[in-house]
Amino acid sequence: MQIPDPALVVLVGASGSGKSTWAGAHYRAKEVVSSDELRGIVGSGPHDLDASTDAFAVLETVVAARLGRGLTTVVDTLGLDPSKRQAWRDAARAAGLPAVAVLMATPDAECRRRNASRDRPVPAPALAGQLRSARDVRPLLDDEGWDLVVPVTAEHVADEPAPTAHPTIDDRTSSLGLRAVLQVSRFPWGDDPLAWLTGIAHAADEAGFAGLALMDHLIQVPQVGRAWDPIPEPWVTLGAIAGLGTGLELGTLCTPVTFRPAGIIAKAAATLSALTGGRAFVGIGAGWWEREHAAYDIPFPPARERLDDLERAIVTMKALWASGTKAYDDHGVVLPETTSYPRPDGPIPVVVGGSGERRTLRIAAAHGDACNLRTTDEAELARLIGVLRAHCDDVGRPREDVAVTVLDLPVVGSDRDDV
Missing domain, CATH: 3.20.20.30 (Luciferase-like domain)
Structure with a gap:
């Protein structure tokens, strides 16, 4: 499903269901407010449960500040507490943002397998309780009035996020x-x-x-x-x-x-x-x-x-x-x-x-690797490229040796409202 942006996005699922991995694949790190990450900031590490109260206090402050500025905010917690979910939904409505619940529909066996492979697994009784809550949560979400409920199946979430690598040129x-x-x-x-x-x-x-x-x-x-x-x-x-x-x-x-x-x-x-x-x-x-x-x-x-x-x-x-x-x-x-x-x-x-036809484009043709043209008219741009190519022919340089770059101010969006 197409998730609106900006929006409040609340992740819902048990430990090991892939919430953080999904969030990391779809959003920038600064858009994700994670209770585990905040435990690592206010406590001794992401698994320091004694720091949970302080971590959630910081989480609520960050979520409120981002929503107040109309920014996309992804809440990465278990999301299984109905009262907290509804408070976040109400805060999004007050800020004029869509409220989206993303439900991680990962099978129980897969959650247990992933949990067992962690350095600090969630205790089995606690995970069992989370899985029970997760099984019963879909009808609750439908009744709570979210603008959109997005189910994510296990095959859409890898075990671990792929390492971040800068694309080649x-x-x-x-x-x-x-x-x-x-x-x-x-x-x-x-x-x-x-x-x-x-x-x-x-x-x-x-x-x-x-x-x-x-x-x-x-x-x-x-x-x-x-x-x-x-x-x-x-x-x-x-x-x-x-x-x-x-x-x-x-x-x-x-x-x-x-x-x-x-x-x-x-x-x-x-x-x-x-x-x-x-x-x-x-x-x-x-x-x-x-x-x-x-x-x-x-x-x-x-x-x-x-x-x-x-x-x-x-x-x-x-x-x-x-x-x-x-x-x-x-x-x-x-x-x-x-x-x-x-x-x-x-x-x-x-x-x-520059786009001076007599000297600048000739200098680009003779010595440059590219010329940078500034124009908003396609016909004029095509004409200037023709002038550049004529200069290339005149100085005996292959046309493909001199690239054309265009200085322009684009507007970007998926539709008119988004632009």
Whole structure:
């Protein structure tokens, strides 16, 4: 059955019926309020029954707070006490959320088998009482007025939850052959910036995004927020996210070539690649916002010079990432040596930002691995892709060597109300 979201979800079943495993497979850990977990917090461990009173007091506080904010809340207890169930149901109604009971219809023999295999099994008499209550609970649930009662059979719950593994990059490709990168442009992080960033990165990872990108600006841009809103330095911030161990590709969209010498960008990206096992990328552009340059005393040359610098920067970065330490002299870039360690842990894709038809897309065709186009019109997007491909043909580069990425603002939902 389709369970509404947000909702209050109360798990009902005996020990060993698979409640926690089912919850872990269907909800994020922060959405699940578990009496066992709370016993481990307020007591000596999840099986410390002496801590049950304190654990349930904390549980009720957390459930009330989450429901008050309209958040999905999964109550992971036995769920066999009618008075507690009805109190949770009433709290959901008061908060305007659907109340859902999930009944674990696992056979008694299977519950006993799983219980016996645990390090700290529930005593047999206690489990027998739970199983009796569980057998009689379905008609009670039907009479209690839940918005939805969802039965879960044993075959839908594995003995143990599968180990969490970050999907590979290939696993994050949709059925249409597309990958989505989350660009984080606003930072309403309050008093704990790192906790906010950590939450965003883990949520993007769990949702199956292929990567996470940060803008590179010195002042928040007016298209996104106010000038006094926080806008962090991206390479420092990406380093913090790299330490979280996600499966996300990490990079900038986009770094203005005016902010840093090309070699410094190359060094930052190579370090990020080494720290993430080869999951770094560089979005780079000519820069466009004169105000932030003036505010930080950074030169802002004419567009032609910035585009020349953009082309040289890409050439310079790729020369520094290449193997060896030999001198380089090509495409107008002269380097007496290319000594740059650590080396990237694999290729670093360079995404050229901008849709200037004469220079920017030609630079992408000649030197980039992708171009980032910003458009909401399909016909215009198709036209710009045609321009890019024509440039590829003109410089003698296979069209498939230059990917196309599109900066867009999608709205997501299963239906209009959900959106």
